[in-house]
Amino acid sequence: MNIFKDILCVVDIREDCAAALERAVTLAENNQASLTVLDVVDRITAGIGMPDGGPISADLQSAIVAADMQALEELVDPYRKRVSIKVAVRKGTRFMETIRQVLTNGHDLVIKVTEKLDWFDRLFGCDDMNLLRECPCPVWVVKPQIKKSYRVILAAVDTDDGYPRAELSSRDAVNREILEIACSLALSDFAELHVVHAWQAIGESAMRGALMHTPEIKIINYVEQVRRQREIKLNRVVHEVTSQLGKGAAEYLNPQIHLIKGGARKEIPELAEQLKADVIVMGTVARTGVPGFIMGNTAETILNQINCSVLAIKPSEFKTPVTLED
Structure with missing residues (x-):
């Protein structure tokens, strides 16, 4: 590839x-x-x-x-x-x-x-x-530090559906590009490929608060529903990308998937450290088509915590504020 x-x-x-x-x-x-x-x-x-x-x-x-x-x-x-x-x-x-x-x-x-x-x-x-x-x-x-080849490659993707409809297709495209690049690097370096998505059930804390009095079984069912939705979408996008590689390459890669409950700002740097990742492939733009959103706060926070190389991807429609004129 x-x-x-x-x-x-x-x-x-x-x-x-x-x-x-x-x-x-x-x-x-x-x-x-x-x-x-x-x-x-x-x-x-x-x-x-x-x-x-x-x-x-x-x-x-x-x-x-x-x-x-x-x-x-x-x-x-x-x-x-x-x-x-x-x-x-x-x-x-x-x-x-x-x-x-x-x-x-x-x-x-x-x-x-x-x-x-x-x-x-x-x-x-x-x-x-x-x-x-x-x-x-x-x-x-x-x-x-020179490394002839990498041992561990970590691809961080965002399969959250809670964004405006116009933004979802862009995020899906970025997810695919992240995985395509990570797969290519893993194959060329004979490296382990890990794919991570950190997720949270929005409103879970409020549901457990004193004002809502939500029964625990309803909270558990809601959180599991969110987890399952993220798992299905994560598995789908990984399968879509790896299936394009051919059976032999896909079986060799056998990406290890990490679906972690928690905030990406905390969980992704911790996983990178735990895996001793050599490089993280990740997206950096928070909102597409919104002036001033050059890098998302989550991406910036992650970058300020990690101690490994990073390969950062932006949406194809991203426009740099830098011009050819001084």
Whole structure:
């Protein structure tokens, strides 16, 4: 199953980016995809005695870009025997120029190593989070430790029907894409595939409160009904995706399904830690078609708790707020 066709690997030649580059090259090999390696340098702005656009600032900017391009060529040269690689250098803010590169060239995956954050007790930095929020294509942020292959892949899906009708089809499409990507990665890495959905029965606490006096048997039946509905839909979407792989691949994958009662913000990070997951494949947009909803609070909370790589998916209709103009 070839998922990606045009991969963009974002590096910083001043940092260790071998993990992202190795993963990108391997992914390009397995998917027969094109690969571009991008670095972003600071834009030279006016300083004392150096006007914007003047000959000194222009020459300095050109020298910085040329030096970075040469360093990029040297970085990717050992991998050229495996895949064809293009290199590019852009000027400006790293996450914004990455998104502009995607908008200009139509890349269908961005892969980068996490930022180096010695002073934060979390994995993803501001640049990572901005890409996860605003990049229109899937974003894969990998931990800096090189792993030739992953052992455990966790796909987090949302099979809750309690959304507006117009939103349900988009969520179903995202669920399928999450599972398709997770299946592809699990097959290529010979990894375990786990699928998780955290669910809650809305109103259960109120039904147990003093004001409603709901009989316990009714509460139990209601909660079980919700659980069963989520189980049926989760099993259905997993079967729909794995059946497309062919009998042999589907039987080999044999995804382990986790239907967990509780909030996703708590249960998904805990399961990832319990499984020692290498990567979580998950959606990040809360509401489609609602201005300002770049990343859902649940997704942001999960990302701030996990300590593994993440591959984040957005709906196809997602529009980035970043434009090609500064």
